[in-house]
Amino acid sequence: MPERVSDETKTARVVAASRRYVLLLHDAHTAEWAKTASRHLDLCVGDLVSYSSNNQELIVDSVLPRSNCLKRSYGRRSKELAANVDLLLVMTAPQPLFNTSFIDRILAAANTEAIDAALVVNKCDLTQDLQQTHNAISTYRNIASQTIELSAKTKTNLGELQNLLGDPQIRVAVFAGVSGVGKSSLINCLIPDAAQTVQDVSSRTGQGRQTTTQATGYIYRRDNMEDLCLIDMPGIQNFGLTHLEKAAVKNAFCDFTAVAQNCQFSNCMHLEEPQCAVKQAIESKDIAETRYQSYLEILDEIDRFVEY
Ligand SMILES: Nc1nc2c(ncn2[C@@H]2O[C@H](COP(=O)(O)OP(=O)(O)OP(=O)(O)O)[C@@H](O)[C@H]2O)c(=O)[nH]1
Ligand SMILES: [Mg+2]
Ligand SMILES: [Zn+2]
Numbered sequence: 213m214p215e216r217v218s219d220e221t222k223t224a225r226v227v228a229a230s231r232r233y234v235l236l237l238h239d240a241h242t243a244e245w246a247k248t249a250s251r252h253l254d255l256c257v258g259d260l261v262s263y264s265s266n267n268q269e270l271i272v273d274s275v276l277p278r279s280n281c282l283k284r285s286y287g288r289r290s291k292e293l294a295a296n297v298d299l300l301l302v303m304t305a306p307q308p309l310f311n312t313s314f315i316d317r318i319l320a321a322a323n324t325e326a327i328d329a330a331l332v333v334n335k336c337d338l339t340q341d342l343q344q345t346h347n348a349i350s351t352y353r354n355i356a357s358q359t360i361e362l363s364a365k366t367k368t369n370l371g372e373l374q375n376l377l378g379d380p381q382i383r384v385a386v387f388a389g390v391s392g393v394g395k396s397s398l399i400n401c402l403i404p405d406a407a408q409t410v411q412d413v414s415s416r417t418g419q420g421r422q423t424t425t426q427a428t429g430y431i432y433r434r435d436n437m438e439d440l441c442l443i444d445m446p447g448i449q450n451f452g453l454t455h456l457e458k459a460a461v462k463n464a465f466c467d468f469t470a471v472a473q474n475c476q477f478s479n480c481m482h483l484e485e486p487q488c489a490v491k492q493a494i495e496s497k498d499i500a501e502t503r504y505q506s507y508l509e510i511l512d513e514i515d516r517f518v519e520y
Contacts, residue, residue: 220264220265221262221263221264221273222262222263222264223260223261223262223263223276224236224237224238224260224261224263225237225258225259225260225384225429225441226255226256226257226258226259226260226261226429227243227257227428227429227430227441227443228257228426228427228428228429229255229256229257229259229427230426231251232247232248232251233245233246233247233248234246234248234255234259234261234272235428236261236263236270236272237429237431237441244270245269245270246261246263246269246270246271246272247269247270247271247272248271248272249271249272249273249274253272253274253275254292255272255275256281256292256293256294256295256427257293257294257295257427257428257429257443258294258295258296258297258384258386258429258441258443259275259276259278259295259296260275260276260296261273261274261275261276262274262276278295278296279295279296280295280296280297280325280326280327281293281294281295281296281297281325282294282295282297282300282318282321282322282325282327282386282388283321283325283455284317284318284321284448284451284452284453285452285453285454285455286450286452287452287454288517290452290454290455293386293388293427293445294384294386294427294443294445296383296384297322297325297327297384297385297386297443298327298328298381298382298383298384298385299327299328299329299330299376299377299379299382299384299385299386300318300322300327300328300329300330300385300386300388301329301330301332301373301385301386301387301388302315302318302319302322302329302330302331302332302356302388302389303332303333303334303387303388303389303393303394303395303398304331304332304333304334304389304390304393305333305334305335305338305389305392305393305394306333306335306336306338306342306344306345307344307345307348309335309390309392309393310333310345310348311390312348312351312500312502312503312505312506313502313505313506313509314389314390314448314449314451315331315352316465316502316503316506316507317451317452317453317506317510318388318448318451319352319355319356319464320453320456320461320464320465320510321451321453321464323463323464323465323466324456324460324463324464328357329356329357330356330357330358330359330360330376331349331352331356331358331359331360332359332360332362332373332387332398333345333349333359333360333361333362334362334363334364334393334394334397334398335363335364335365335393335394336361336362336363336368336369337363337365337366337368349361351500351502351503354467354470355466355467358376360372360373360376362398364394364397364398364400364401365397367401370401370402373398373402374402377402377432377434377440377442378434378437380434380437380438382440383438383440383441384429384440384441384443385432385440385441385442385443386443386445387399387442387443387444387445388445388448389445389447389448390447390448390449391423391446391447391449392447393447395424395444395445395447396424396444399430399442399444402432402442403430403431403432403442406430406442406444423446423447424444424445424446424447425446426446427443427444427445427446428443428444429441429442429443429444430442430443430444452513453510453513453514454513454514454517456514457514458481458511458514461507461510461511461514462481462482462507465503465507467499467503468482468490468499468503468507471489471490471493471498471499472489472490473489474489475487475488475489475490476488481511482504482507483511490504491504
C-alpha cells in the first residue's frame with residue numbers, strides 16, 4: 213500500500229460496518245476498509261465520517277452529525293440500521309410475504325425520525341396472488357408517500373422506481389423488508405454490477421451470498437446529478453420498537469392522528485377511552501383493522517418490556 217499523508221482529514225460515506233471496521237466509499241468503483249479510532253464510535257451504513265490515514269490503514273476519527281437514524285430494537289438493545297436516510301423503500305411482495313406487521317412497524321419507525329417512506333411491492337409477475345395484494349396495498353395509499361407495484365424479474369414498472377430515485381435531493385435510499393421479497397434482486401436490476409460488489413463484501417467478512425447478512429451500500433449513477441447510495445438491508449423479521457415511548461408510537465401512526473382530533477380526550481391512546489374517533493374509524497373501515505392490530509401489538513410489547 214502506498215504511503216499516505218497522515219495529517220490530512222477527508223470525509224466519506226460508510227457503506228458497510230462491522231464491529232471495528234467500516235467500508236468507506238471513495239467513488240462508484242473504489243471502497244476501502246477503515247478502522248474506527250475508538251470502540252465507542254458507533255457507526256452504521258449511511259454515516260458520513262471524517263478519516264485520516266497512517267502508513268498501514270485508514271482510521272475513522274469522528275462521525276458527522278446525522279440528519280436521522282432508522283432504528284429497531286430487540287429485547288433490551290436497540291440497533292441503528294441506517295443513518296442520513298433520504299428515502300426508505302419499504303419492500304414487500306404478494307402473499308405470503310405481504311407482512312402488515314412488519315410494514316406498520318417500519319413505517320412507524322421512519323415516521324418518528326421524519327424519514328420519507330414509499331411502499332414498493334415486488335414480484336407483481338406472480339399474478340395469481342395479486343387481487344388480495346391489491347386490497348392490502350390500498351391500506352397504505354395515504355400512509356406511504358408513494359406505492360409502486362413492480363417486478364424485478366420481468367422489469368415491469370421499474371421506470372416508476374427510477375423516476376422516484378431521480379430526485380436530486382435524495383442521496384441515501386434504503387431498501388428494507390422481510391427476507392425473500394427481492395431487495396437484492398431489485399438493486400441488481402438498478403445497478404447491474406452490484407452483485408459483484410456483494411460478493412466482494414461477503415468474502416471480506418466470510419459471510420454467505422444469497423441471503424443478505426449485512427447492510428451494504430451501492431452507488432447508483434444519475435445523469436448530471438450527484439451519485440445516490442442505495443442500501444441493501446438484510447431481511448428483518450422482528451422489527452421491535454420497544455425503544456420508543458408509547459406516545460411516540462401513537463403519533464407515528466399518521467392515519468390515526470388524522471382522525472384523532474375528534475376523540476373525546478385530547479390525550480386519547482385509542483384503547484378503552486369512550487368516544488374514540490380512531491376506534492370508530494376502524495369500525496367504519498376507514499382505518500384498516502390490521503393497522504390497529506399492529507398498534508396494539510407494539511404498545512403491548514412496550515408494556516411487557518417496561519415490566520420486565
Ligand atoms: N417471481 C419473482 N421472483 C423474484 C422477483 N424478485 C426476486 N425474486 C426471487 O425471490 C428470491 C429472493 O430474492 P432476493 O433478492 O434474494 O430477496 P431479498 O429481499 O434480498 O432477501 P434477503 O437478502 O434474505 O433479505 C430469489 O429467488 C429471487 O430470484 C420478482 O420480481 N419476481
Ligand atoms: Mg438480500
Ligand atoms: Zn382515540
